[in-house]
Amino acid sequence: MMSKKSLTQSKQGGYRATLHLDVHGSDSLENEKEVENHVVEYTIQEAIDHSGFGWFQIKLSIVAGITWMADSMEIMLLSILGPVLSCQWYLEAWEQALLTTLVMVGMASGSSFWGYVSDKHGRKTALMLASSLIGYFGILSAFSPMYLWMAMCRFLVGCCLAALPQTVTLYSEYLPTQSRGAGIMFLEVSFFKSEEIFFAIGAAVEVTLAMIVMPRLGWRYLMAFSAIPVLFFPILGPWLPESARFLLTCGHRREAVAMLERVAKDNGKTMLKGKLSSVDLEGEERGSFKGLYKPSIRKLTCLLNALWFLLGFSYYGMALLLPTLLNKPDGCHGTDIEVLTKNYCSVKCSPFTYEDYVDLAITSFADAPGYS
Incomplete structure (x- = not known):
């Protein structure tokens, strides 16, 4: 035979x-x-492609969108808070600028740390911990008795904000191949970029919240209310999935299969039969900063670093400068007689008006058409 x-x-x-x-x-x-x-065998991506884009990705997109709203609100809060604290605490121009700078320095210094935590302990663990800390330090900022306290709290908030981009990584890992090319998308007749939409919504919500809260309750209540969205994340934590790739890399094959079965069930599909392959993930080193600069991706890492630096410099520079211009409309442009004669900009302490908030809300939400 x-x-x-x-x-x-x-x-x-x-x-x-x-x-x-x-x-x-x-x-x-x-x-x-x-x-x-x-x-016989199937990979994680084959299982996700088989399940397609459905209810699972929609729910995950909404959860991820909440974190982007929180990120946007914290950034926009700096724009509104600076001029107010400058009036109340009689801050110098460099002290006002330092509050914003410390948040950005915190984000830069915390990004590598949270990347390490995500690779070693899971993206869900990192996001749950970071969002809880953002809420804690955000509310703690509302009780700041002095400038130094506020500066330290905002720095720590920035350190924790650096973990929020992990939601994009987690979301993209559960996207089918045919949907990933269009970016982080959301299903509604056609696709649109929900994460960026949530970012624009978050900025507009923060300005609207400031318009309502600031004249009546003051900046401390504004800071406390601004920390609320990120606290929804730990509440939704039990539903948040862990990365199937992370589970498989750690040797938790059964848990990884369970996650893929959950994707298929939520999307109304049947799970692939057979054995989950780990060939693509064998020998992967987790939590290594050196891995970003290995020869195969070194050029890509450097280019992305430069691109994000320029993007952050341009976007946040304009977003944070706008409230200053609104707060001092006649201080720094050519129609001011004092500027023309003495060649300097006056720094006046004046609260935002209703019209200023409306202008800020319109410019904040102007991102939305470009994202869609």
Whole structure:
């Protein structure tokens, strides 16, 4: 008896093992017998592609969007808070600028740390911890008795804000291949970039909140209310999925399969049968900063660093400068007689008016059409 094996592609995207048996010397007319087994192996991406884009990704997009709203609100809060504290605490121009700078320095210094935590302990763990700390330090900022206290709290908020981009990483890992090329998308008749939409909404919400709260309750209540959205994240934490790739890299194959089954169930699809392959993830080093600069991706890392620096410099520079211009409309442009004669900009302490808040809200939400 001689036998031979062959692999034929199945309808589910995996492979079936077929055993052909050749029987010699038998009176039977049957010369060949096929035995078909289930799918042998499949990768995480094959399982996600099979499940497609559905309710699971929609729910995850909303949860991720809340974190982007929180990020945007904290950044916009700096724009509104600076001029107010300058009036109340009689801050110098450099002290007002330092509050914003410390948040950005915190984000820069915390990004590598949270990347390490995410790789070592999971993206869900990092996001749950960071969002809780953002809420804690955000509310603590509202009780600041002095400038130094406020500066330290805002620096720590910035350190924790650096973890929020992990939501994009987690979300992209559960996107089917055909949807990933269009970016981080949300399903509604057609696709649109929900994360960036949430970012624009967050900025507009913060300005609207300031318009309502500041004249009546003051800046301390504004800071406390601004920390509320990020506190929804720990509440939604039990539903938040862990990265299937992280679970498989850690050797938790059963948990990774359970996550993929959950994706298929939420999207109304059947799970691929067979064994989850770990070939693509074997030997991966987790939590290594040096891995960003290995020869295969060193150039990409450097280019992305430069791109994000220029993007942050331009976007946040304009976003944070606008409230200053609104707060001092006649201090720094050519129609002011004092500027023309003495060649300097006056620094006047004046609260935001209703019209200033409206202008700030309009410019903040101007991002939305570009994202869609």
